[in-house]
Amino acid sequence: MLELVNVNTYYGNIHALKDVSIKVEQGEIITLIGANGAGKTTTLMSISGIVPPRSGEILFEGKPIQGMPPHEIVSMGLCQVPEGRRIFPHLTVSENLDMGAFLRKDASQVKQDLDYVYELFPRLSERRTQQGGTLSGGEQQMLAISRALMARPRLLLLDEPSLGLAPIIVKQIFQIIRKINEESRTTIFLVEQNANLALQVAQRGYVMETGKVTMTDTSDNLLANEEVKNAYLGMGE
Amino acid sequence: MDWGYFKELLMGGVVKGSIYALIALGYTMVYGIIELINFAHGEIYMIGAFTALIAAGVLTVAGFPAWSILILASAAAVVWSASYGYTVEKIAYRPLRGAPRLSPLISALGMSIFLQNYVLLAQTSNFMPFKNLFPEEGFLENISEVLSATEVIIIFTSAVVMILLSLFIKYSTTGKAMRATAQDRNMAMLVGVNVDKVISATFIIGSSLAAVGAVLIASNMGQINFFIGFIVGLKAFTAAVLGGIGSIPGAMLGGLVLGCTESFGTGYVSSDYEDVFAFTLLVLILIFRPAGLLGKSDIQKV
Ligand SMILES: Nc1ncnc2c1ncn2[C@@H]1O[C@H](COP(=O)(O)OP(=O)(O)OP(=O)(O)O)[C@@H](O)[C@H]1O
Ligand SMILES: [Mg+2]
Numbered sequence: 001m002l003e004l005v006n007v008n009t010y011y012g013n014i015h016a017l018k019d020v021s022i023k024v025e026q027g028e029i030i031t032l033i034g035a036n037g038a039g040k041t042t043t044l045m046s047i048s049g050i051v052p053p054r055s056g057e058i059l060f061e062g063k064p065i066q067g068m069p070p071h072e073i074v075s076m077g078l079c080q081v082p083e084g085r086r087i088f089p090h091l092t093v094s095e096n097l098d099m100g101a102f103l104r105k106d107a108s109q110v111k112q113d114l115d116y117v118y119e120l121f122p123r124l125s126e127r128r129t130q131q132g133g134t135l136s137g138g139e140q141q142m143l144a145i146s147r148a149l150m151a152r153p154r155l156l157l158l159d160e161p162s163l164g165l166a167p168i169i170v171k172q173i174f175q176i177i178r179k180i181n182e183e184s185r186t187t188i189f190l191v192e193q194n195a196n197l198a199l200q201v202a203q204r205g206y207v208m209e210t211g212k213v214t215m216t217d218t219s220d221n222l223l224a225n226e227e228v229k230n231a232y233l234g235m236g237e
Numbered sequence: 238m239d240w241g242y243f244k245e246l247l248m249g250g251v252v253k254g255s256i257y258a259l260i261a262l263g264y265t266m267v268y269g270i271i272e273l274i275n276f277a278h279g280e281i282y283m284i285g286a287f288t289a290l291i292a293a294g295v296l297t298v299a300g301f302p303a304w305s306i307l308i309l310a311s312a313a314a315v316v317w318s319a320s321y322g323y324t325v326e327k328i329a330y331r332p333l334r335g336a337p338r339l340s341p342l343i344s345a346l347g348m349s350i351f352l353q354n355y356v357l358l359a360q361t362s363n364f365m366p367f368k369n370l371f372p373e374e375g376f377l378e379n380i381s382e383v384l385s386a387t388e389v390i391i392i393f394t395s396a397v398v399m400i401l402l403s404l405f406i407k408y409s410t411t412g413k414a415m416r417a418t419a420q421d422r423n424m425a426m427l428v429g430v431n432v433d434k435v436i437s438a439t440f441i442i443g444s445s446l447a448a449v450g451a452v453l454i455a456s457n458m459g460q461i462n463f464f465i466g467f468i469v470g471l472k473a474f475t476a477a478v479l480g481g482i483g484s485i486p487g488a489m490l491g492g493l494v495l496g497c498t499e500s501f502g503t504g505y506v507s508s509d510y511e512d513v514f515a516f517t518l519l520v521l522i523l524i525f526r527p528a529g530l531l532g533k534s535d536i537q538k539v
Contacts, residue, residue, distance in 0.1 A: 050423055074429035086424040088417045099417050102410070103429040147428065 001026045007056035009046045016042045018211040029188040031198040034208035040191040044157045049073045077154035085144040089133025100150030117146035138169040155187045195232035246504040252388045254496020255395035259450035260473035261488035263443030269419040269483035276345040279470020280352035285318040285448030286455045307370045314448040322444025356463040364462045367455040391453045475519045481532020
């Protein structure tokens with residue numbers, strides 16, 4: 001469904017992604033884990049076209065998308081919930097959700113999806129007219145995911161959905177991620193620092209270090225891997 | 238206290254202020270989205286006035302009735318100013334997106350000077366008489382003791398235009414996309430907004446409002462030349478900063494406050510210092526409330 005082939009991305013002179021190759025199959029949840037500054041966010045921003053790669057290829061359903069403007073990439077069904085949630089602070093909850101459906105023309109289906117996300121997160125439904133910026137961190141994460149779902153993505157990129165949230169909320173968010181994957185067959189590309197959690201929901205994982213993919217395997221194998229255990233699973237701390 | 242005189246000054250201030258507000262909206266909307274002070278905005282206004290002048294001249298010679306001249310000349314001014322606004326953004330600002338902030342600012346100054354001189358060459362530096370496009374007779378004449386029919390039309394038109402704009406920004410898809418882009422441009426892209434289009438739309442709307450302002454003022458003042466955009470632009474910019482640059486209700490309020498300050502200043506103190514009042518107010522606001530009356534107290538943005 002999505003394939004990165006030797007992608008190189010730069011910020012000025014900083015070489016942030018070095019020959020990154022990643023493959024995501026239809027219907028699966030894959031995760032990309034790595035330490036701070038490894039290049040995980042940059043990978044997602046390269047895919048979405050916000051930080052276009054300088055070389056390499058990104059194929060979405062067989063079509064090259066590198067160099068395409070972000071809004072065209074979104075229109076193909078590739079959406080992102082970015083790091084830090086990025087709720088529009090002065091739009092209300094319902095306006096934020098409208099923005100998620102910005103490119104859609106099927107008003108009646110949009111209405112259905114709106115009901116669906118309000119059902120998924122009743123908390124948001126209670127806060128429809130509240131400004132996005134005044135929501136709590138957990139609520140903002142729910143809103144960010146809902147906003148992306150409003151686009152009916154076929155591939156959803158999630159950047160650190162657990163960041164800064166209480167364990168109970170994290171658990172809830174991860175249940176929803178699983179549910180989205182199972183119910184609507186949405187393929188999910190999950191970036192996480194919380195490797196333990198990520199490898200529990202994902203079928204496969206990639207490990208990234210200083211801009212390079214250093215390891216890839218099934219989640220079970222990665223969970224059992226000594227190096228991964230030591231570096232990312234907080235064992236022996 | 239002489240209430241009649243007070244009322245006269247107040248209404249005069251509202252008339253002036255409505256027009257400052259219309260033009261201030263263009264500054265504030267552009268700033269809200271791309272954080273650029275579009276110095277060429279005053280010139281877009283001036284071009285609107287000249288377009289209306291020329292169109293009205295042609296239509297009068299062709300023998301059109303007065304009301305149709307008003308509508309067609311205003312429409313011509315709006316379309317022409319909007320095309321200039323759109324083009325200025327495309328050639329002078331878009332290529333500099335992502336460049337250091339000073340670069341587009343210099344480009345804006347350059348555009349302003351270029352447009353002034355281009356109209357100077359095409360139209361000479363003389364003031365040209367601008368015939369009032371509004372019908373002075375009829376029911377409007379007796380609607381107010383203080384205001385002329387033209388002044389009533391100025392207040393009414395500005396109010397309608399500003400209400401329509403507010404509804405558009407609040408409820409339309411493009412309006413929401415504009416607000417989203419102003420709040421977080423990259424995130425707007427990530428939900429599928431074509432930010433280039435939103436920026437163009439902002440310039441087109443701001444320029445159209447300036448053209449409406451131009452038809453209104455020129456009709457009231459009775460003459461125009463290539464330099465009128467400079468002082469009105471400066472005043473409208475002051476109004477935008479006064480209200481809180483980037484804030485749409487701020488621009489409207491800032492315009493009215495500025496108009497009234499000038500009107501009371503000239504009426505009660507001295508008419509020699511009209512511009513001094515405006516800029517004194519600006520300085521005071523910048524010292525005591527740098528984010529403006531309705532601006533977010535996010536000083537970095539200002
Ligand atoms: N806008 C930017 N300008 C310059 N360098 C940047 C920019 N964004 C990221 N970088 C650099 O690129 C590298 C990768 O950053 P990135 O944000 O992709 O890491 P990450 O894996 O997402 O980290 P984290 O887990 O902390 O979110 C870092 O060295 C970072 O300093
Ligand atoms: Mg990151």
